[in-house]
Amino acid sequence: MTKRLKEGANVPVYVLEFLLGQYCSSDDEEIIEQGVQSVKRILADNFVRPDEAQRDTIAVRRMVSLREQVLERTVMQRNPAMLHLVFSQRTAKESAER
Numbered sequence: 001m002t003k004r005l006k007e008g009a010n011v012p013v014y015v016l017e018f019l020l021g022q023y024c025s026s027d028d029e030e031i032i033e034q035g036v037q038s039v040k041r042i043l044a045d046n047f048v049r050p051d052e053a054q055r056d057t058i059a060v061r062r063m064v065s066l067r068e069q070v071l072e073r074t075v076m077q078r079n080p081a082m083l084h085l086v087f088s089q090r091t092a093k094e095s096a097e098r
Helices: 002-006 013-023 029-046 050-078 080-097
Strands: none
Touching: 013 029
16 A cells, blocks of 8 residues: 555655554554555645655745734834844845855
8 A cells, every 4th residue: 555655655655654544543444545645645745746846945935934023013003112122133134046
């Protein structure tokens, strides 16, 4: 069963064995098939395929950018005097990335 799932997943075999043990530990074929579907869904939701890595990197950068925007708005609303610190930290981080 691990070989069948390993072909489409870029994860170590021990991860597949653990997930299969958690979701497919039964003699009933229907429960096993539901468990396999659960494992496939977990792998699809939590592991990045090498050909999708760039897309996920971009998505993470967007999330970080949104988080910084929310932080700036919160600081601006609560304490406008602190806003210069947020901007100086972001500018320093951006120049370090270059």
